[in-house]
Amino acid sequence: MLITGWNKAGWMDQPTRLGDRIGRLIGAEPGCTVVGDTLSIKVYQALASALELRPDRRVILSDTGNFPTDLYMAEGLLRSLDKGHVLKTVAPQDVVDHIDEHVAVLMLTEVDYRTGRLHDMAALTAKAHAAGALTIWDLAHSAGAMPVDVAGTGADFAVGCTYKYLNAGPGAPAFIYVASRHAHAVNPALSGWLGHEAPFAFDADYRPGAGIERMRVGTPPVLQMAALEAALDVWDDVDLADLRARSIALTQAFIAGVEATCPDLNLASPRDPEMRGSQVSFLHAEGYAIMQALIARGVIGDFRAPDLIRFGITPLYIGIEEVNKAVEILADIMANRHWDRAEFRQRARVT
Ligand SMILES: Cc1ncc(COP(=O)(O)O)c(C=O)c1O
Secondary structure (H helix, E strand, O other): OHHHHHOOOOHHHHHHHHHHHHHHOOOOOOOOOOEEHHHOOOOOOHHHHHHHHHOOOOEEEEEOOOOOOHHHHHHHHHHHHHOOEEEEEEHHHHHHHHOOOEEEEEEEEEEEEOOOEEOOOHHHHHHHHHHEEEEEEEEOOOOEEEEOHHHHHHOOOOEEOOOOOOOOOOOOOOOEEEEEHEEEOOOOOOOOOHHOHHHOOOOOOEEEHHHHHHOOOOOHHHHHHHHHHHHHHOOOOOHHHHHHHHHHHHHHHHEEEEEEEOOOOOEOOHHHHHHHHHHHEEEEOOOOHHHHHHOOOOOEEEEEOOOOEEEEEOOOOHHHHHHHHHHHHHHHHHOOOOOOOHHHHHHHHOO
16 A cells, blocks of 8 residues: 555554543543553653643652653653753652642552552542642553543543553553643643644644644554554453453462462562552562573563562453463472573573
8 A cells, every 4th residue: 555555544543543442441531542652752741741731840759669761751851851850759658748739740650560569540649639730640550451540530641551461562652641631731842743733734833733643753653553453452342340350360369379389489569459450579589580480481471670570460361270370380490499590590681
């Protein structure tokens, strides 16, 4: 089709069409979610726009457990703005006590990437709003893992990736949600041509597109979008309450199985399933080698420095048989020290 595909195959509308399908999974009102770029870029866009909506405030509040790229992107943005903003990070449990009238934006990842600890999105958003602050929620470990209600909780901005629980493949594009009350007011910092009101007018001056369209930047990755579209087909009939129930049953079974058979592994995730997402992590000083030994036996999780092994239990694709099998293999590896081999200590570039 060459360039005719942009019209014939609807490639130009993919970012908003897929955005709305993800929107259903995160409780977004229609027309408020768009797909594109990487999550780091979407964090930058959300924060830049949120700060412009709070021009008299200078504090961005986040937590020390946030994913580093969110904090790095904020640091870079604040440096370019050079307006005296401060990025303040406190322990996750202390966030609630630091929301005050100086905070411009509360920027948090709902489910901690290391431990799976869940922030109370509704309560923190309500407190932020009462103090006059805006909220940005990173849903990287929430979307497709559990029900999310961005509109119901009143979140101002949300961002997330599609290559984790949504299973759209490595490098799959990210998404951004902007609440309908802000979508026509925000001023995009990354004012690319596809976020322009009329990209094919090729005007010399930027005019933001209608609503969420303005959060688009450049040419969408059509092949990656096709993979995302296929990945999303699976979600159409999924009831997110069922998904959550299954996630809790599987993560509880995994924790019980590991604790019964692996006394040397310490649970790093909250024990109460209501306080965590759909991942379970354990601590061990030899965590890296243990995860490599698991991967060699087909149980694929990841290691997060310095000592954490993380298991993403994707409720849509994993069943109790696999959870039981993973426990059995892990128990064997621990009891017989199968991890204790030089090849498993060899650090690869990606852990
Ligand atoms: C919570 C969170 N935010 C941001 C990112 C980074 O996203 P990207 O590499 O798509 O920019 C990740 C990656 O795993 C993440 O877990």
